[in-house]
Amino acid sequence: MYINRALETSFLKLSSCYPVVAVCGQRQVGKSTMLHHIKDKDRNYVTLDDRNARRLAENDPELFFETYGTKLIIDEFQRVPELLLEIKNIVDKKALNGENNEGMFWLTGSQQFQMMKHISETLAGRVGVFSLSSLSQCEIENNIRDCFEPSVSFLKNRKILTGLSDVHSVYQRIFTGGMPKLYSSDIPRERFFLDYVNTYLERDIHDLEQVGKLNEFYSFLVFMAARTGQELKYDEIAKEIGVSSPTAKAWVSILERSGIIYILHPYYENVTKRLVKTPKCYFLDTGLAAYLCRWPSAETLENGAMSGAFFETFVISELVKGYYNQGKALNLYYYRDIDKKEIDLLFVDATGITPIEIKKAKNPNDADKNFSVLHKLGKNIKTGFVICMSDELIPYNRDVWLCPVGMI
8 A cells, every 4th residue: 555655746846857856764764665656657667775786887887777778766876876977977968969858867765864975976956855754644644735834824724633633642653653664564563663673783784884883783773762852962872882982973973864863953153152052863753763762552652751752752753754745944953051941943044933842741831931042042033832732723822822733
């Protein structure tokens, strides 16, 4: 069973503008499945996970394209980045001959930031790049819609997703996560994540950075999952896992490049030295994080010590997925100063700053207590929001609204 993806429309639109379009993200999130679903009949497919195809691509790129064609999906292309130069030659030759070169190559890769680096160096001006994560809540409910905008006028016209109407349903979604196979097949959740982690460790990690200590890396992965939603402190990671700080930093970069985590940076400006500059880390799939932390059920997670951290991670990941799916830039930050005044999320644009708090409660108390600290920044502070288990979009006071989590 195919699950419609919110990225489809944006991807096809960009494919009519660029000769190359790439989609990157962690394994098993549905990149290849989506491209197979939306492709036209005359587009061929090849994966560089196939040793024979990979060997041909490495040894004779010209023969590779003679074999597979030039209207092509290349899966896991980051395994042979040298192909990009041949792709550049092919699309440039088409352009010089006055021929249409739009949408010739669709690429997928599971190492997103490394992938972007190779692309930006070789295919500048010729490629559009998207990120894809596991299923968002609107995709799970087959209710594709625009990404979240923190404005009252926008949210008044936005419905609450039916599967997020009560806290138990929310934590069931958090516990399950958004991996497409969990919704399109009958595979048990534990079995899926066991296979997923083993594949990730044995294939992607080994190939990506020559990580020799897979046991230590697995311990690191569990440690990071247990600290989703917390500040990223490399010395603390290094001490706990028994590796050097540079190694800890390199391993965090691997998780980010693999699309496993999202790094939320703090908002700060040179006008003040009182703001914290340490980023925070969030898993993009809460089901994977819950599996690594060994939570046995949605109910125990809901009532456990990490309940709030997982709720916050869920909200952040949904917002990020929404922007990824629209191909829009993310201007998300968090605020914390040396007086420990913290705001979970800031939407920042040219018109000002929108503060957002994330609370598991239905009627949170004093939720906007730190919003006033933003006025010292000298920016326009817009109407704030508290994303929570509220039943409806309703004013909290004159400057802040309660926003149901089902609207994200």
